[in-house]
Amino acid sequence: MRRANPAEVMPFPWEVLFEGTEEDYEQGNPEMFWGMRYTPARILNPEKDITDYVLEQAQPSDMLFCLHHRLLHAHKKERPEIEKLVRVTAKDRFTLLGTACNLTNGKSCDPLGDDLLKYLYKASHNMLHFACHCKENRRGDKLLISFIQDEEITENGLVLELETYKFLLRQGKFLCQPLVFLNACQSAGGVDELRRTFNLPNVFIQHSAAAVIATACPVPDMFAAAFAKVFYEFFLRGQVVKDEITGEKFVKMMTIGEALRATRCYFLKEYNNPLGLAYGVYSPAHYRMNYLPYTISLELKI
Template sequence: MEEDEWRDWAAVVAPHLSSLLGVDAAERVGRELTLALALPLGPAKAELRRILTGHAEVRAWIRRQRELRRGGYRSVASTETVAQRHLAVDFPDQASLGAKIPLMVQVVRFPGDERSAPLKPFVLDGPATLNISVSAGPGLVGLGDLDQDLVVPVAADSDQLRFAFTLIAPGLHRVTVRAFLAGTCLGEFRAEVSVAEGAPSRHPGIRTAELRQIVREPGEVTMEVSACAGGYAFRLVCQTPYERVYSPRRGPDVAVVVDQVAAEIRNLVGNRPVFDDPVLVKRRLVHLGAGLWNDVVPPMIQKQFWAQLPAIRSFSVISELDTSPWELFYSAEADSGKFLVERFPVVRRVSGQDHHPRQLRLSNAGFVIPPKSPPEAEDEVAAIRGKIGPVVADRGVIADCRRLGDLIDEGGFDLLHFACHNTFRADTGSAIQLDGGPFRPSDLDLAVQRRTFEDVGPIVFVNACRSAGEVATLTGTSGWATRFMRSGAAAFVGSSWAVRSESAMKFAEAFYEALLAGKQSLGEASMTARTAVIADGSDPTWLSYTIYGNPAAAVEVVDTL
């Protein structure tokens, strides 16, 4: 940093030294900063740097504040208190079948475990109440309330929350702890416990996870869906403290139902459509969406939805039913009826997605057009280049598998747009055929391990048939969206079923126009793009697109000229 930046950070951090270091240390450091600011140019920079980087708490605070500024969050006012926070979880990683095991959760300022990762600072002008939600797979049965409130004091550690489970099945079982502020998910912690007959209990100590988002998005409501013994648990997370609702598993697997829906929609948009009349197509889509709403969403959750509807500005879904086409769900109990995506922006969040920024940086863009792509692909990319403008560096068009793999390994791109065909099979998932071979979601596994895209947080748009399709894996579901988001992408756009090429191109153009020239958020731009292709009543393409990311995220174009 330049000297003026060190001076600026000295002034910004000064009001918060007491909460970071304690009163005595704060007074001493404050005096040192005052003396350093009085030094001439040159010596002042060196002394300020020594002071501000010489205290771990201050150094971490400044680093997080810089990340906040880059992420688009408001600056911290001097009247507010900012303290370094950690989500600390104590949970065994091994236990005996039939045992009852505790899970302890706490938000602390200075955890003693050397493996702890700092949370982004909480910006507090008073105590904040977080809702802590714990979910586990079918092999664990929760004892007591699995949704509890946790008060985070301004300048102290929170109390501990205690959760408990009975272990009813051998094997490796996952537990997820999520922290919510009103309807916004701040982040999550994931742990696994190995269960076997007679196994001794083993505790690895307190572990932590980084919360990437520190403020709630106004009007955001989250639908949380998790697997549990015998079915699924649903919860509508908002300012009203609703309890989770349990729904037994009935009928065929969700993936089977989704494949049936996708096949029927493919027949609606194919070369020989089932219906000639657009009114009949729309009616059939409404019935499909209403059936999904009736069969998937428990009646109590439906009732809560209608109670919250006037206040909802965006709707986020965190679900282990991630194959479900939530965008197609149609609700009509309390009004004339609409698809969810007609009411408000609907976005999804991937379990294990730690990056959730409010600012999407755009300084360069790359494009993928494999051989035998739709005829409109080149026109689509040309139109998008026109929307982006000349100030954004153009990485060119990629057509071969090796070059795309090199780009994935390198990272560094802010936008990666695919205009292509995507093949999808329920058993093997997606594949994009390029020169030299296929590109599959599993080709991103190393990027997932390395979190390759995390520092940049790119936008990835795979404009192809069923590019948002997910398949079952050993630990959940996986597809393009899951892999890119777990690799650190900030936003992903794909389709849940076959789309018409002309409509796909129109959706993409309208999306980028709204996001860039229109200065709309990710959620707003998705609604604008849907509206652009909704006019053709016989074309369900507008319902197909699935959006992952922060609904409030906006693009900042960085001039590279």
């Protein structure tokens, strides 16, 4: 199961608020849920003006994909499907966390995550995707990420820990202000003061992440992998729509909020599955890709 952290002040899943009438409720009309009609965004750093957030992500795409080797669907489905979506042009990059990242400059890797955080601060990645485990402890939450040796997935691979506490010890800023997708397992904000105010989305935003997606309740591994793939389909490739007047089809590019809501609606419509309401934006919802002038195919396959 996967879950990621709620917001700083009010750990409440606004997406599940139901604003319909009693009749709508009795009929189970899913369109009355906020998350199917809007994209409520959480501003975790009230001291930061919303206009100071990054508006667009520069091309080319450069994703760092972090997984835990025991999550079968993350390895077999999530990783290859998302890699195909990221690699649109010859300049786009997709990197699996491991030896290709040069975390240690030839030295042994620190399993407590200090080397990883140093690497993340200086790396050129503009997207960080975490498909891994997350556990809570007395100092906050920590992500458990496998360090992949030469693209090989082994049963007893080295697992790195990236915890909220490390962000306090090693101050810094993300060089490329990335989009962070916390599709992580068993990571909940909780109601205690520490984990309500010092959670993963918060520390990523405080250290210059441009946008964060996380979940507010447990999500099955299979669904998490499928949901992430469809989200990137919308966010990186857009949505095919038809002009109401001419009837011509064109690709509409989407903000992070629009892509997230479209993904929720997709799973509700196609599979009658409302679990996409668990995913929320923990930053302004206007963030989007700054697209290069290449031709985008209308044949989107979700």
